[in-house]
Amino acid sequence: MPPTAVPASPRSPSPGTPYDLLLIGGGVIGLSAAWRAARRGLRVAVADPAPASAAAASHAAAGMLAPVSEVTYTEEPLLRLGLASLARWPAFAAELAADSGHDLDYRAEGTLEVAFGSDDLAVLDELAAFMRKLELPVERLTGRECRRLEPMLAPAVRGGLLAPGDAWVDPRRVTRALLAALERRGVTLIPARVAGLERSGEAVTGVRLAPDGGSPDGGSPDGGSPDGGVVRARRTVLAAGAWSGAMEGLPPEVLPPVRPVKGQIMRLRSPEPILRRCVRGSVHGSYVYLVPRGDGELVLGATQEELGFDTRVTAGGLWELLRDARELVPGVTELEVADVVAGLRPGTPDNLPLIGPTVLPGLSLATGHHRGGVLLAPLTAALLTGEAGDDEGEGLAALCSPLRFHENPRVGENA
Amino acid sequence: MPPTAVPASPRSPSPGTPYDLLLIGGGVIGLSAAWRAARRGLRVAVADPAPASAAAASHAAAGMLAPVSEVTYTEEPLLRLGLASLARWPAFAAELAADSGHDLDYRAEGTLEVAFGSDDLAVLDELAAFMRKLELPVERLTGRECRRLEPMLAPAVRGGLLAPGDAWVDPRRVTRALLAALERRGVTLIPARVAGLERSGEAVTGVRLAPDGGSPDGGSPDGGSPDGGVVRARRTVLAAGAWSGAMEGLPPEVLPPVRPVKGQIMRLRSPEPILRRCVRGSVHGSYVYLVPRGDGELVLGATQEELGFDTRVTAGGLWELLRDARELVPGVTELEVADVVAGLRPGTPDNLPLIGPTVLPGLSLATGHHRGGVLLAPLTAALLTGEAGDDEGEGLAALCSPLRFHENPRVGENA
Numbered sequence: 001m002p003p004t005a006v007p008a009s010p011r012s013p014s015p016g017t018p019y020d021l022l023l024i025g026g027g028v029i030g031l032s033a034a035w036r037a038a039r040r041g042l043r044v045a046v047a048d049p050a051p052a053s054a055a056a057a058s059h060a061a062a063g064m065l066a067p068v069s070e071v072t073y074t075e076e077p078l079l080r081l082g083l084a085s086l087a088r089w090p091a092f093a094a095e096l097a098a099d100s101g102h103d104l105d106y107r108a109e110g111t112l113e114v115a116f117g118s119d120d121l122a123v124l125d126e127l128a129a130f131m132r133k134l135e136l137p138v139e140r141l142t143g144r145e146c147r148r149l150e151p152m153l154a155p156a157v158r159g160g161l162l163a164p165g166d167a168w169v170d171p172r173r174v175t176r177a178l179l180a181a182l183e184r185r186g187v188t189l190i191p192a193r194v195a196g197l198e199r200s201g202e203a204v205t206g207v208r209l210a211p212d213g214g215s216p217d218g219g220s221p222d223g224g225s226p227d228g229g230v231v232r233a234r235r236t237v238l239a240a241g242a243w244s245g246a247m248e249g250l251p252p253e254v255l256p257p258v259r260p261v262k263g264q265i266m267r268l269r270s271p272e273p274i275l276r277r278c279v280r281g282s283v284h285g286s287y288v289y290l291v292p293r294g295d296g297e298l299v300l301g302a303t304q305e306e307l308g309f310d311t312r313v314t315a316g317g318l319w320e321l322l323r324d325a326r327e328l329v330p331g332v333t334e335l336e337v338a339d340v341v342a343g344l345r346p347g348t349p350d351n352l353p354l355i356g357p358t359v360l361p362g363l364s365l366a367t368g369h370h371r372g373g374v375l376l377a378p379l380t381a382a383l384l385t386g387e388a389g390d391d392e393g394e395g396l397a398a399l400c401s402p403l404r405f406h407e408n409p410r411v412g413e414n415a
Numbered sequence: 416m417p418p419t420a421v422p423a424s425p426r427s428p429s430p431g432t433p434y435d436l437l438l439i440g441g442g443v444i445g446l447s448a449a450w451r452a453a454r455r456g457l458r459v460a461v462a463d464p465a466p467a468s469a470a471a472a473s474h475a476a477a478g479m480l481a482p483v484s485e486v487t488y489t490e491e492p493l494l495r496l497g498l499a500s501l502a503r504w505p506a507f508a509a510e511l512a513a514d515s516g517h518d519l520d521y522r523a524e525g526t527l528e529v530a531f532g533s534d535d536l537a538v539l540d541e542l543a544a545f546m547r548k549l550e551l552p553v554e555r556l557t558g559r560e561c562r563r564l565e566p567m568l569a570p571a572v573r574g575g576l577l578a579p580g581d582a583w584v585d586p587r588r589v590t591r592a593l594l595a596a597l598e599r600r601g602v603t604l605i606p607a608r609v610a611g612l613e614r615s616g617e618a619v620t621g622v623r624l625a626p627d628g629g630s631p632d633g634g635s636p637d638g639g640s641p642d643g644g645v646v647r648a649r650r651t652v653l654a655a656g657a658w659s660g661a662m663e664g665l666p667p668e669v670l671p672p673v674r675p676v677k678g679q680i681m682r683l684r685s686p687e688p689i690l691r692r693c694v695r696g697s698v699h700g701s702y703v704y705l706v707p708r709g710d711g712e713l714v715l716g717a718t719q720e721e722l723g724f725d726t727r728v729t730a731g732g733l734w735e736l737l738r739d740a741r742e743l744v745p746g747v748t749e750l751e752v753a754d755v756v757a758g759l760r761p762g763t764p765d766n767l768p769l770i771g772p773t774v775l776p777g778l779s780l781a782t783g784h785h786r787g788g789v790l791l792a793p794l795t796a797a798l799l800t801g802e803a804g805d806d807e808g809e810g811l812a813a814l815c816s817p818l819r820f821h822e823n824p825r826v827g828e829n830a
Contacts, residue, residue, distance in 0.1 A: 322734040325730075333734060337729060337730055
């Protein structure tokens with residue numbers, strides 16, 4: 001398919017032609033949904049002051065596609081979502097690479113979960129039993145077997161679990177590729193902050209842009225009207241990550257219950273990769289992961305901090321990452337520090353994302369992905385665009401429905 | 416004194432007017448000597464591709480002026496130099512502030528040396544005895560007394576030594592101020608790399624600049640000749656820090672025996688200072704220091720690594736700093752990371768600097784200051800410009816003479 005020219009200024013769309021789909025937010029979720037919708041022939045726009053920028057949680061994400069090794073007690077629903085999205089990743093990655101011409105560094109060589117102390121080993125054994133109960137394909141390894149797979153692991157590593165089906169990808173490459181694919185597919189990028197929803201009775205008919213334009217250079221875009229202008233769309237999707245719950249003017253019945261969960265990561269650089277696959281591990285109960293890229297980059301992550309909209313990189317955050325990573329892979333101490341960043345994940349009360357229609361006609365949500373935005377991007381896009389098959393889609397859509405926080409008033413209320 | 420215009424292109428100085436003094440190297444040593452010489456009315460030039468830049472060791476220096484608390488067994492000569500230069504700092508700082516209009520954040524509130532473990536306390540007691548023998552004015556404190564002075568110190572700190580005469584300064588402010596003062600004093604800055612010495616018989620008559628100009632933007636400066644041009648001077652001083660020993664074309668009898676000693680530091684930021692004075696401490700034998708600035712910055716330093724010309728910031732370097740600093744002052748973990756950098760100190764075989772004439776007429780050295788460049792800058796400038804009083808100057812000059820590595824051939828040689 002040939003590249004399509006980006007339509008002229010979005011600030012003055014012809015009043016008769018609303019977009020089919022408008023995404024508020026240009027992180028990995030908004031861009032993925034926009035791309036899949038454009039592939040299906042829809043007219044699509046994305047409003048974000050700086051799409052795919054350092055503000056997006058995906059910028060600070062490691063890109064583990066590891067629903068198996070990250071499974072947690074009581075969170076089987078999240079496992080179902082993760083497995084369904086992991087199954088979509090190979091085609092998603094291949095099609096995105098083809099559409100964008102970009103390499104995503106997508107790799108499916110499995111995750112190795114390791115235990116450092118005897119306390120960690122006890123937890124690992126319980127986890128292995130839980131995984132077997134769930135019939136997940138994992139393999140229990142001794143410390144020596146772990147080191148045979150990954151020779152840089154410390155002698156102190158006691159044992160491990162190999163999840164051969166887990167994969168990983170470079171999230172920064174993914175968002176860059178999505179931007180390139182969007183341009184080729186003719187999706188309109190509106191470099192502006194959204195100030196509020198446009199309504200016609202109950203129905204949402206689009207958004208109102210902030211007066212200053214909110215563009216990265218602070219300038220007013222061509223054709224911008226003094227009030228920032230209006231973008232009309234048949235369907236609007238709020239995909240603003242941790243900021244989705246802070247959008248002005250949202251009525252309470254659709255305001256998503258998301259909160260920012262801060263994560264700090266460190267990107268190291270080595271002449272060549274020192275690990276072959278993703279390594280996760282616990283060091284006396286503290287978890288760390290090491291994600292290798294093909295170019296020798298190694299990502300250490302990640303803290304989980306409940307501090308509101310705080311994106312400071314702190315001495316304590318780096319210390320925690322380094323302390324645990326060097327216990328598992330002592331060789332990391334020799335690597336150069338390329339970058340340290342903090343991002344904000346959109347957490348929800350039940351750790352499940354919010355995907356799908358709200359009580360307001362014309363408005364959907366796609367947020368609350370917490371630590372799973374990159375993993376869940378293909379499934380999220382499929383649910384929003386109707387690409388998910390009916391049988392699969394219905395069950396999964398119900399798990400993610402934003403209505404779940406508003407349909408079950410506490411017993412006694414309204415009685 | 417009114418500002419003086421910088422002379423026109425240094426690439427074509429009038430053949431009849433060599434500079435009185437030419438400094439090779441625009442770090443804290445070269446700039447200080449240039450400034451003091453210009454104040455005495457000399458015509459001065461400094462050749463450096465990027466003076467006061469991140470390449471200079473002073474960029475990664477913490478700026479402790481702490482000859483007392485840093486005293487080491489067998490290094491009384493270095494202590495003498497440090498005390499002599501510390502005594503010069505108040506006037507040096509006041510005159511530099513006046514000449515430049517810059518604030519240096521110079522503070523003379525003392526250094527607190529603390530011990531973490533019982534092993535550290537034993538070493539501290541031995542050090543206290545050594546200092547008393549040297550009649551240094553220090554005060555032995557209990558752990559509780561340390562925390563009364565610095566409430567953010569950890570409860571585990573066992574005891575300390577207060578050196579009330581020690582001071583500190585912000586080295587980046589110092590080099591910025593020196594650049595401003597040089598401009599006001601009419602010193603010529605030559606943004607070029609020096610390719611070699613110009614000779615007339617034995618005598619050094621100036622330098623030859625590198626053909627590419629070596630200017631920061633890579634362009635060729637106005638008036639530059641194809642071979643880079645020649646700068647003539649009655650006296651040339653090699654002050655190129657760790658690179659002084661690697662300068663091409665230096666005859667072996669003047670090549671300074673300096674080697675790069677890598678140091679990594681971390682600059683943290685807090686809303687307001689969490690320490691009142693410099694804190695140095697040992698944590699099970701590993702030393703770390705914390706230097707507070709007036710604006711809330713806190714510098715953690717520093718590693719000492721013998722790795723050649725390697726300026727990579729490494730995971731292990733940061734880990735080592737954080738591990739020790741948080742044991743002494745747990746509150747550092749809450750602070751934001753502003754910057755992590757590595758610099759190269761010019762180390763010498765006897766840990767003393769190389770200051771003064773070489774066997775080649777017209778060529779002096781001012782290098783090899785290792786960890787003491789900022790502390791020793793006033794004394795170094797005074798020795799080079801004749802500002803040091805005769806009695807003091809002669810004894811100190813002899814300690815620093817570059818000839819010491821060439822005047823004592825091993826017994827048996829030449830016999």
